Amino acid sequence: MLELKSVTKRFGSTQAVQDVSLQIPAGSMVGIIGRSGAGKSTLLRLINRLCDTNEGAITWHGKPVTELRGKALSQWRATCGMVFQQFNLSPRLDVLTNVLIGSLARQRGVGPMLKLFPAEERARAILELHALGMSHTALQRCCTLSGGQQQRVAIARTLMQLPEIILADEPIASLDPANAQTVMETLSTINRERNITVLVNLHALDIARRFCPRIIGMADGQIVFDGTPDDLNASVVDAIYGRHVIEGSGARDEAQELLEAVA
Amino acid sequence: MTTSATLAAPPQVTAHQMQVARAIAPHLVDTPLAVQIRRLALWIGLSVIFVALSIGVDMTPATFAKGLSKLADFMANMFPPNAAGGEVRILQALAATFAMAVAGTFLGVLGALPLGLVGAKTFVANPALHFLIRRSFDVFRAIPALVWALILIVAFGLGPFGGVIALALTDIPRLAKLYAEAIENCDPRAQEGIRATGGQRRAAIRFGLLPEVLPVMASQSLYMLESNFRNAAILGIVGAGGIGFELEERIRIFAFDQVAWIVIAYVLCVMVLDLVSEKIRSRLVHG
Secondary structure, eight states, X not given: OEEEEEEEEEETTEEEEEEEEEEEXXXXXXXXXXXXXXXXXXXXXXXXXXXXXXXXXXXXXXXXXXXXXXXXXXXHHHHEEEEOTTOOOOTTSBHHHHHHGGGGGGOOSSGGGGTOOOHHHHHHHHHHHHHTTOGGGTTSBGGGSOHHHHHHHHHHHHHXXXXXXXXEEXXXXXXXXXXXXXXXXXXXXXXXXXXXXXXXXXXXXHHHHHHOSEEEEEETXXXXXXXXXXXXXXXXXXXXXXXXXXXXXXXXXXXXXXHHHHO | OOTHHHHSOOOOOOHHHHHHHXXXXXXXHSXXXXXXXXXXXXXXXXXXXXXXXXXXXXXXXXXXXXXHHHHHHHHXXXXXXXXXXXXHHHHHHHHHHHHHHHHHHHHHHHHHHHHHHHHOTTTSOXXXXXXXXXXXXHHHHTSOHHHHHHHHHHHHOSSHHHHHHXXXXXXXXXXXXXXXXXXXXXXXXXXXXXXXXXXXXXXIIIIXXXXXXXXXXXXXXXXXXXXXXXXXXXXXXXXXOTHHHHHHHHHHTTOHHHHHHHHHHHHHHHHXXXXXXXXXXXXXXXO
16 A cells, blocks of 8 residues: 655745645556646655655555665665656667666666676566567667657566556657557556556546546645546546646537637 | 565566576577677776886886875975065966966957857758868867967067967867857757748847857856966966966976965966856856
8 A cells, every 4th residue: 555644745935745645555556637737746756755755754555655765765766666758768778778777776786887787687677678579679779769669668677676666657648649558558457467556647638547447636736636537527627627628529519619719 | 674575585587587588589688608708808908908008108106106205305395385575476477377368268269159150060061061171170179289389489479479379279179169069969949940930040040059059158168268277377388478487487496385386376266267167157057
């Protein structure tokens, strides 16, 4: 169980996350939706400890995440893998090395710094790449890959961490629909087959509905919705986004009306 | 102990998994022997070259030990530092050296601006022409300020004027190269955006390129000023006047306590200049 208790994060005078409390059972797949600046990214970064809470506590199976330091902290970060919108790979390094970076938290000595990884880890990296259909690119520089390919490499790196949680921050926002679908299916498979808890920030409502049995809506740093896709009706959506949002192709007439009103 | 769960050893890779991975990409799982030998040979080769070069320039532990004891004598003569009544003269000389650096850098920047533009691949697209321009920068960059100074002091006579020209001539090809690279590395999207609005090429340069590269260029020019303040001191030794001349005079009469005073004053000035220019540069780039 991942538990957040009254978590607050401020950046200067802006309240990025305000008094958020959440309980996420291990093994669930949760979509987080909301406008840009609603606090979704900050929430994930707080869980990974890329930034620190001002108030409140985060625990994972009772372990106080917000109090970890040093080695225990880097161990925790390995436990909850991040997947980023812009992939955050090392562009000039080859795919295999990028994936092997995911194993650094459990390596010792200077070997890894000289790109010397044990054969077992290399085998693991290749298996993960192979499972994502990327093993043929192992020796290519990451910057030569397409966005969808890079995101799959990033997921392979995350899996190398042997994570218990995956935090995906807009993983499909810069991908075409086909690649987006592949990446979401991959996350969903990982969640089901490896029982890894997945928290994913999404802009696309239809994707959130399709892949996430539980959806959390954020606005102004607070949780304004927490429920199933079925609970997420039009008025709730409007409340999350702070204006009327037209969803799906069935609403074309409504869209036309709105456009005429603007004209 | 709740942390023990995550600190436990990772699940082992099974023999079967190793087999599968080797089947997918054998050369990636195990480093081939040939590669291992090549790596080892490279390291040995580099070490041999380093040792050979060290012996070649007489950089041996014995030479180092011998020099160290002499250096200690020399340092002992420097203390306590003493200006021997020449404070005002030394400070004036420092100011003259700084003025030489400023003038030289200014002329260098003026000369390098057009050359930097012309030297950028994004500007002169013809590969042959680009090659010719950039290699000509290289040729002139190979001439050190000291050589320029020695030539120019013969031509213009002793004094700071030759020094200023020498600094400018050294800076022009160096700055031109840096400017050209800054322009080449500039993200073309802003310029594309301006071209797409119907803007002319000059508008794309004015509004898309310059705002991006000017802070970088200014920062590089400031760095050149710092470097010139150092160079100007050396040029003084060969006849361009300023602090270098003062230093040279005192080294010649073995007045090492006065040398120490000048060096300390000079180092303080360099530190202040570096500090100020660092502040300005970070403001230019990030502000």
